[in-house]
Each structure stands twice: as structure tokens, then as C-alpha cells.
Amino acid sequence: MTTTRLSTFGARLREAMDERGPLCVGIDPHAGLLAEWGLGDDVAGLRRFALTAVEAVAPHAAALKPQSAFYERFGSAGVAVLEEVVAAARAAGTLVVMDAKRGDIGSTSQAYADAYLDPASPLGSDAVTVSPFLGFGSLDPFVDAARRHGGGLFVLALTSNEEGPEVQHARLEDGSTVAGRVLDHLRRLNAGADPLGSFGAVVGATIGETEEDLAFHGPILAPGYGAQGGTAADVRRIFGTAAANVLASSSRDVLRKGPDVAAMRDAVRAATDELAALRS
Numbered sequence: 001m002t003t004t005r006l007s008t009f010g011a012r013l014r015e016a017m018d019e020r021g022p023l024c025v026g027i028d029p030h031a032g033l034l035a036e037w038g039l040g041d042d043v044a045g046l047r048r049f050a051l052t053a054v055e056a057v058a059p060h061a062a063a064l065k066p067q068s069a070f071y072e073r074f075g076s077a078g079v080a081v082l083e084e085v086v087a088a089a090r091a092a093g094t095l096v097v098m099d100a101k102r103g104d105i106g107s108t109s110q111a112y113a114d115a116y117l118d119p120a121s122p123l124g125s126d127a128v129t130v131s132p133f134l135g136f137g138s139l140d141p142f143v144d145a146a147r148r149h150g151g152g153l154f155v156l157a158l159t160s161n162e163e164g165p166e167v168q169h170a171r172l173e174d175g176s177t178v179a180g181r182v183l184d185h186l187r188r189l190n191a192g193a194d195p196l197g198s199f200g201a202v203v204g205a206t207i208g209e210t211e212e213d214l215a216f217h218g219p220i221l222a223p224g225y226g227a228q229g230g231t232a233a234d235v236r237r238i239f240g241t242a243a244a245n246v247l248a249s250s251s252r253d254v255l256r257k258g259p260d261v262a263a264m265r266d267a268v269r270a271a272t273d274e275l276a277a278l279r280s
């Protein structure tokens with residue numbers, strides 16, 4: 001069974017950011033955080049951690065971003081918890097960005113797209129992170145599925161890790177960088193979308209200066225804000241006029257405040273206020 005949403009991901013994200021502010025909270029159950037919360041490094045601990053965090057922050061954030069790896073490491077039981085996280089976020093009316101960084105040859109990308117973008121799938125999310133490094137065209141099944149289901153993509157472009165530039169800054173035959181070419185593809189996919197395209201880029205809040213044109217009329221997922229050292233001032237400096245389309249993502253900085261629910265909420269509010277000030 002397939003389910004079709006009535007609005008595009010870009011429209012839903014714009015509305016969510018306008019109402020709740022431009023913060024995405026990562027639901028990343030690191031082993032170290034489970035220990036800090038007094039939980040076991042097992043499926044019961046994973047479940048308690050993830051669902052407590054979702055309950056605490058979902059109503060206050062524009063989106064949640066579970067990092068699939070932290071669930072996959074527990075095998076099928078961990079993936080079942082990830083399914084519960086998706087369901088709980090959706091029940092709270094909060095957008096879900098599945099951070100799975102998928103990408104493969106087209107025929108396999110189709111299966112990933114069905115898993116993460118069909119709302120009828122147990123892991124069906126509003127958007128998924130994908131890797132373009134098998135060639136942007138290998139993402140066509142994700143693009144088609146996003147269009148069909150009103151979903152979105154966040155395509156890796158300028159990632160927050162220090163190893164990223166080796167590949168992402170490399171020059172192509174026309175002088176553009178690999179990252180610039182990714183952004184060009186996104187500009188094409190978002191042409192004519194109103195109020196915001198559904199085909200986003202991942203651009204870290206840690207990258208410092210960039211020569212790239214970030215005005216591609218799509219959302220920008222900016223991890224690295226918080227625990228990796230990215231600040232609100234960095235967001236303003238890096239993204240400039242595109243800052244209104246930035247969804248800053250923070251995981252550990254919020255989750256470290258748990259299991260105290262009020263403290264996690266306070267951290268979300270503080271980050272949201274700081275980021276929202278950039279837009280005024």
C-alpha cells in the first residue's frame with residue numbers, strides 16, 4: 001500500500017521552521033550517552049533513551065533526525081526501536097529526517113527509497129540523507145520517490161567532518177567543485193518550487209568559508225552546530241542570505257542534558273532562540 005501526502009516536504013518544513021524555529025534534534029543513542037543516562041548498552045536502554053528523548057523534544061523542534069547507525073548496531077531489535085521512534089515523532093506531528101546516508105546503484109537505491117520515503121513503510125520518513133558520490137543520477141529513484149510521496153532529500157554536499165574536503169572540494173573538468181556540482185543539481189530539481197524546494201543539501205555548520213553558491217532554493221541541513229563546535233554566528237557567516245533555509249541540527253548537545261526532560265527542553269529552546277535571532 002502506498003500513501004501520498006498532500007503537501008511537499010519543502011512546504012511542510014517551511015511551515016515547521018516558521019512555527020517552531022529552525023532546529024532539528026538528532027536522536028543519537030551513543031553508547032556513552034546511554035551510560036551517562038544510567039542505562040544499559042542494550043536494546044532496553046536504547047528504547048528507553050530514544051523514546052524519552054523523542055517525548056521530551058518532539059513538540060519543540062521543527063524536525064527530529066534519528067541516526068540510523070546507532071539503532072542498526074543492535075540488529076533487528078534496534079531497527080524495531082527506530083521504527084518506534086519514527087512512529088512517535090510522526091504521532092507528535094514532528095517531521096522526521098532519517099539520517100541513513102544511503103546511496104547505491106540505481107536499482108538498489110530504489111529499495112532504499114521505498115524503505116525511507118514511502119509513508120506506508122515502517123521506516124517511512126519525511127526526508128532521508130543520501131550520498132551522491134556514486135554519481136548524482138544514481139539518486140534518481142530517491143528523487144522520484146520523494147516526488148511521488150511528498151518527501152524530501154538531504155544530499156551530502158559539504159559535510160561537517162574534516163575529511164570531507166578531499167572529495168567535496170575536488171575540481172571537475174569545468175572548474176566547478178564536486179560540491180558545487182551537487183548544488184547545481186539541487187538548484188535544477190528545486191526550480192519553480194514554492195515556498196521551498198524539497199531537495200536539500202547537507203552543509204556543515206563547521207565548514208568555515210565556502211566559495212559555493214548556497215542559494216539553490218532548497219533546505220540546508222546543517223549538522224555540526226553544538227557538539228562539533230559550530231555556533232549560531234557560524235551559521236550566519238557561512239550561509240548568509242540562505243540562512244533562512246537552514247535547519248541546524250544538534251544531537252549530543254541536547255541529549256547530554258537528559259534524562260532530565262525539562263533540561264532537554266530548555267536546551268532546545270535556548271538553541272532555537274539563538275538560531276531564530278539570526279533570521280530577524
Ligand SMILES: O=c1ccn([C@@H]2O[C@H](COP(=O)(O)O)[C@@H](O)[C@H]2O)c(=O)[nH]1
Pocket residue numbers: 026028067099158159160161202203204223224225226227228249250251252253
Ligand atoms: O556532515 C554531516 C552529516 C551528518 N552528520 C550527523 O549529524 C549528527 C551530529 O551529531 P552531534 O552530536 O550534534 O555532533 C550525527 O548523527 C552525524 O552522523 C554530521 O555530523 N555531519
